[in-house]
Amino acid sequence: MVDVVVNEVLVQKVAQNARLKLTEEELKKFTPQIREIILKAFNKLDEIIAEEEPSFQPIEQKNKLREDIPKKGFSQEEALENVKIDLRDLGYIKGPKVV
Amino acid sequence: MGRKESLKFFVENSKKDFSLVEENLHKIILELNASQNKKLNYIEEYDEKNVLQQLNDLKKNSSKGKLFGVPLTIKDSICVKDLETKAGSKILKGYKPLFDATVIKKAREEGAIILAKTTQDEFGFGTFSTNTEKIPKNPFDNERSCGGSSGSSAAFTAYTSRYHASIGESTGGSIACPSSFCGVTSITPTYGLVSRYGLIDYANSLDKIGSIGRNIEDVALLLNVISGEDNFDSTNIGKKFEIEEGSIQKIAIVKNFFENCSDEVKKIVLEKIDKLKEFVKIEEVELPLNSEYALSAYYIIATSEASTNLAKLSGLRYGVQGDVVGKHFDDYFSEIRSNYFSEETKRRIILGTFTRMSGFRDAYYLKALRVRTKLINEFNQQFKKYDLLLTPTMPMVPPKFSEIEKMTPLENFAMDLCTIPANLAGLPHSSCNAGFSKGLPVGLMAIAPHLQEQKLYSFGKVMELE
Amino acid sequence: MNETNNPNKKMTSVMIGLEIHVYLNTKSKLFCSCSTDIINAEPNSVTCPVCLAHPGSKPVLNAKAVEHAIKVGLALNCKINNNFFFSRKTYFYPDMSANYQITQYEVPVAENGFIKLGEKKVRIRRAHLELDPAALIHPQGLGKSNYSLIDYNRSGFPLLEIVTEPDFSSPLEARGFLNQLETILSYLNVLMPNMTMKADCNISINGGNRVEIKNVSGFQAAEKALAFELARQKQQEKVGNKIEQCTRLFNADTGQTVEARKKETEEDYGYIFDPDLVKVFLNNKQIEKIRNEMPELPQQKIQRFVSEYNLNEYESNVLCNNFDLSKLFEELMQKKVDAKITSNLLTRELLSILNHDSLKLNQVKIKINDLQELILLIKNGKVSDKNVKQSLINYISGDNTPPKEYLEKNGLLIKEIDLESIINNVLEKNNNAVLDYKKGNNKVINFLAGLVMRETKGSARIEEVLEKLKQKISE
């Protein structure tokens, strides 16, 4: 049995982990909805024992490997095509800072 | 609405007379524009110049394929080179893929014309195509939903009078549901039969690209073209769907799937099944584990996978991009994601991040994968005795938008109770129209064992007799 | 020096563990077909939908990377898992295109191995495959830049992460391990050229909290980072501060570690199986096949050199700890030259020249024939040690003239007839000295030898000159 208290603190923590900043309003709205889904739907799996191997996919496939042969991909122009103009910098892509 | 002949008939004639291709395309463009003017919201991205260019190229092309001249609409989540592809999401605004999805490549090779991208629930998160900016309307009643998430693929198929088919995608029932609500035919194939390369993922272990059409022949033809080997998708099975009859000796209806369906749906579906009894033996079975646990396992797996897929959408390289200078990445990513994901997407990301968090992942994520094995076994047990299992596709007729608004997220999830088990198990299934209740279509769903799409094809033919 | 010998200090117990990331030598990236040859490439010009994480793209596993990983696993005496898979490790960072890393979590390619470091057994916990993020540039330096610049050419490079148990008790020992690991990997020919190994170094003292030094580039740096951190922790303990569990970064310029910014929220990786990939199943036959194709490893080669060429353990070690050097040695052995002289030439002269110029053997042009000629000259006593060295320096760092040609051109070879006449000449001109020697002043012989050596421009062997002088005088 999973012992979980679904409250605003938990929802906030999970949202932060997923890089979502919730408004006060969203937090108020989501918390009971998420609580209901977790407690009523997700926790339902506690009712059954399942010791089967997990099905990563519904049909087990294996050994899809590729030969180590390099192929031409995008040119620099192509790689930058969807990048906003002011985020292109001498072939580099501008990103946010890390410190 | 209404043409009786199949695409095959159209293609054969088009090969002899190109003007048929031109006429069909020009008329469908007029209908498309009319639907836009009437704010039916079926079309997400349409580029007339691009379409006419394809027509031109086709005229010069001597290799005439199985879909020669057939206009196809494509669910927005499937990448089409140079056409804006955003899976119904604001966060991908402006993203123009530099490559065609494998299904698009295969369709083009057979002479198809890629007409337009159709609207959908954002990333496939929804049952009614209401989780998007431009909400499509049911062609039978504009106050009602056309279903989701491949809503407009089915709706436009029902709407147009021209030769046409649509490529949709299903994670938990997103092809069958709108097919039912719009009275068209579809096959959602076995997981892995059709390459997912170029599909913007919802949940990778559940996503299946499939075909939607006016009748079973059209659906089978399109599925034949888009299925088959692809080395760019590791989960691809490497087989092609061949249009052949599959043997059907015995069928069963899944009795407990009917329990939560509305009376009108039950009535129409059971009447249709009574008629089918002339052709084939039909018994009753129960899938107790599936009706009890499939929904839970499905939503845990789907949100777990989805929340990782969506991590890449953070305002870098493509789609919406903001001002990065001076911003710490945590703040920048959070800002873009919070501003451009819809409420439903945020909810699912939070659920999916929760179910795989340390301390919880064994109880939710891993458990759900184990339960999936159990549920697949339950199906396989029945397939030892039966060739097909039948259920209503949706538990109700297309609801009004005003009714949808009142549903809680959990009630919303529960609408997929008939479609989710087959989707979770990766089983091929079809939805065909079983009749109408007060002018609203009702769908009948048939589920076949893995890789037995031929049985669905044969069954569809029986459904369309009369 | 050794703290155990110092009765005034109590013994510090040190636990060090390493997580080493090595680049595997493949032609294409781990999950896409982009080339790994990016040395001269413009930024973002070796990319594709997969390594840029464009929506709709899907990964496909590179078979070569798996083969390399298995080889390493076997060389590290690991158990190879017959059935393994890949997971998504989700964390947000501007260099990680998908914001999740495809790595291995529950079941790695290889686990539970060891390598011997002298008498000590260092346990290997696991070795797993994962992809490398993009390269980040901070135009005004890490702390000061207002933005980053991203180059995805490296995004998706194949990494093997090798995790040890905390079995090292000193930074030096950790360094020794890294050296040995590199030797093994170069024997296996699995290392991508021109890429430096990166290590996360974990260190704790006296059973205290573990401090992780992230992403240290290169072995020397790893040793330095650990040494600094060890000293820092001892100092902290001495003044009574508790050592906090934390992540630190090593600044190679200052040689110091600094604490990384503390996160508001602890990152939760939320591992799931990567549903775009499928399991890899290996049968024992396949593993045995790879085992049988494994090249000879350093330990085996060291023993073989001792028995086959009659070298001592030390020489054999020096030769074999450098894969290219041991290869060169064996190529010379094929020419049937003297093993002892060759080993001396390579381990003393050649290595010291390379070390002096910070060169690697594969960076210099050496022809077997040239060395063979030199060895023959040495064997026949035709060249002095000093001139051997000089000719070799010129060969490697100079104009690349073959040693023999160089020695000839500069008249540095010992010619026996010349030595005779030079000695005769010197003796004739220094009659007094000869008489002194005969009277018993033994030191005079050195004076005479010096004169001879000067005449030969140092090309004679001093032992030979002394011997010949004594012989002549006593005649």
Ligand SMILES: [Mg+2]
């Ligand atoms: Mg790692």
Ligand SMILES: [Zn+2]
């Ligand atoms: Zn690539």
